[in-house]
Amino acid sequence: MIDEFGCIGWDTKVVDLLGYPGYTLGNDTTACDSDELIIDAGAERISEYSGEQTITPFIDYTWNTGNQEQTQEITEPGDYWVEIFDGCFYLRDTIHVDYYPSxxxxxxxxxxxxxxxxxxxxxxxxxxxxxxxxxxxxxxxxxxxxxxxxxxxxxxxxxxxxxxxxxxxNSTYDINVPNFFTPNNDGFNDTWVIDGVERLPDSEIFIYDRYGKLLRRFKASESISWDGEYQNKPVPSDDYWYVIHLQPVDKLIKGNVTIKR
The missing domain is CATH 2.60.40 (Immunoglobulin-like)
Structure with a gap:
């Protein structure tokens, strides 16, 4: 530079060109089809030069869905890209979303x-x-x-x-124990059936004769009835005693049942 008096002066300035910055939406992702998934394109980029950090806010967003907001709601699988402008650079990245059925x-x-x-x-x-x-x-x-x-x-x-x-x-148990049955093979009332005990399958049933001999012992998960037999032979018409140990309520029901042939 020369002034009006013919004096010359000069100066030197170093100019660095900004490199093209990196930008990423994140990794490809998966989601459950019952979930709400939001992709956030970010609000700014952070760069560093000569030890100084610079924050540059994003100005514009353009998604392949037509959305122009910072965030994009995802409702189905596919590829989603966004192009952002920070006043200097247009930056773009794509993310792939897969959905799992719920x-x-x-x-x-x-x-x-x-x-x-x-x-x-x-x-x-x-x-x-x-x-x-x-x-x-x-x-x-x-x-x-x-x-x-x-x-x-x-x-x-x-x-x-x-x-x-x-x-x-509202779990309840209503146990109905008949006081007699008629095992004569006429198709009516031939077995002694304990109604309701099937709801407590861990319960045990004990059947005795009048002298206290155990005739049968079985769990409700195996059967809820007795056919009036002992060792595959019919027992005679008489009164028989039972003990039903209800589990898991830990309650005993005792009584007698009459067989009529």
Missing amino acids: PEITRLDTLYYAQVSVFADNGTSPYQFAMDDENRLQNENTFKNVQNGEHTVYVEDKNGCTALKVFSL
Whole structure:
């Protein structure tokens, strides 16, 4: 530079060109089809030059879905890309999303007293199950000694996808023990059937003659009836005594039954 008096001056300035910055949406991801998945393109990029950090906010967003917001809600599998502009650079990245099917609780079996069995479908087996505490998973789908009231059951499949169901349990047992039966093969009242004990399959039934001899002992899970025989032979018409030990309620029912032939 020369001024009006013919004096010359000069200066030196170093100019560095900004390198093209990197940008990423993140890794490809998977989600359960029951989940809400949001991809966040970020609000700014951070760069460093000569030991100084510079924060450059993003100005514009353009997704392949037509969305122009910072975040994109994902509702189905596929490829999703976004192009962002920071005032200097247009940056783009693509992410692939896969979906796993979520399990479904199809049925609750409350037939047995204080017991709940959970059945699931869809999703990816094997399943794990929990009741009231979703973190206490177990492989067995049956829960015993369940108190009456409201409960929540959970199912988690191999991919970590989950389902839950809230239900109310009002488990009761009504045991009806007949006081006689007529095993004469006429097709009517031929067996002694204990109604209701099938809800307590761990219960045991003991049958004695009038002298205290044990004629039969069996669990409710094996049978809920007696045909009036001992060692495959009919016992005579008489009174017989029984003891029914109900489990898991730990209650005894005692009485007598009359056989009429």
